[in-house]
Every structure is written in C-alpha cells, then in structure tokens.
Amino acid sequence: MRRIQTIEAMKALVGTELGVSDWVLIDQERIDDFARATGDDYWIHVDVERAARELPQGRTLAHGYLTLSLVTHLSHQIWTLESLERGLNYGLEKVRMPSPVRAGDRVRLRQSLVSIEDLGPGNKTRFHNVMEIEGGSKPACISDSISAIYERRLQDANHRAN
Numbered sequence: 001m002r003r004i005q006t007i008e009a010m011k012a013l014v015g016t017e018l019g020v021s022d023w024v025l026i027d028q029e030r031i032d033d034f035a036r037a038t039g040d041d042y043w044i045h046v047d048v049e050r051a052a053r054e055l056p057q058g059r060t061l062a063h064g065y066l067t068l069s070l071v072t073h074l075s076h077q078i079w080t081l082e083s084l085e086r087g088l089n090y091g092l093e094k095v096r097m098p099s100p101v102r103a104g105d106r107v108r109l110r111q112s113l114v115s116i117e118d119l120g121p122g123n124k125t126r127f128h129n130v131m132e133i134e135g136g137s138k139p140a141c142i143s144d145s146i147s148a149i150y151e152r153r154l155q156d157a158n159h160r161a162n
Contacts, residue, residue, distance in 0.1 A: 074109035
C-alpha cells in the first residue's frame, strides 16, 4: 500500500500508476448478494442451472455495476492519504465494460491518478480505473472516477500526531 502524507505530496503523483490491488473472487454468493441489494435478479446473474445450459462457458455473469462498485474498496488496498478528513464520490466518466466477469473469476484494480484540481476547501481528484480479469485478454471494466477529497486542517493533524 502506498501511503501519501498530504494532497501536496499526492500532486507529485499525477500522471502515474498508483498501484494494483489484490485479486478478489467474484463468486455466486457475491453475485446473489448484489442481485438482492439492487433488485436486479435477471437470470444471467442468478440462475446457475439455466446459465450452465445457455451461456458461453456455462457460468452466470456478474453485474457490470458489481464490478464497478468494487473500485472504492480495492483502491483502499492501493493507496491511503494520511491527512484525509473525508472523501466523497463526485462522479464517474467514460465507464465501459468490455468483457463480462463470470462466477468464479477473480478481478483486481489497476489505478492511476489523472489529475487534482483545487476546489478551495477541498480537492477534486480524478482516477483512471482498470478492473482486470485474471487470465483475461480484455478488462472487465474501465472508468474514470472523480472524488472530492478534504484534508484535516494542519493544526488538527499536528494535534492527532501528538
């Protein structure tokens, strides 16, 4: 894990790859949990028997949004901002899902820092995310995520350090 002390230090990393997460298994239980949470129970995701008969490779497909939703969790394995007070999702751009993730596949996140823009009290950060499938020739998901990041004030950071 890359530990970044401040936003100023993070600015030096613009244009670089921050790192790669560990592999995470996308099993049927995770797919079923996501289907229940979102109400998206389309058969290609949850009907194992029908998928075995009708889908290429005979396995259910993970929801594309399940794969996308793992970006935040997996980015926490890649980097941390020590001075972070709070971070908020600001938006997504250029989301594509070139290859399906099948039950039993493993995925990981490769993340780069694209830009940091000063917003006054905070900073707008843009990340390029590539969700890779183990053994796959194409990624499962590609996206640019935008976050608003707020640092602790210097006096708060100094107080917590003592």
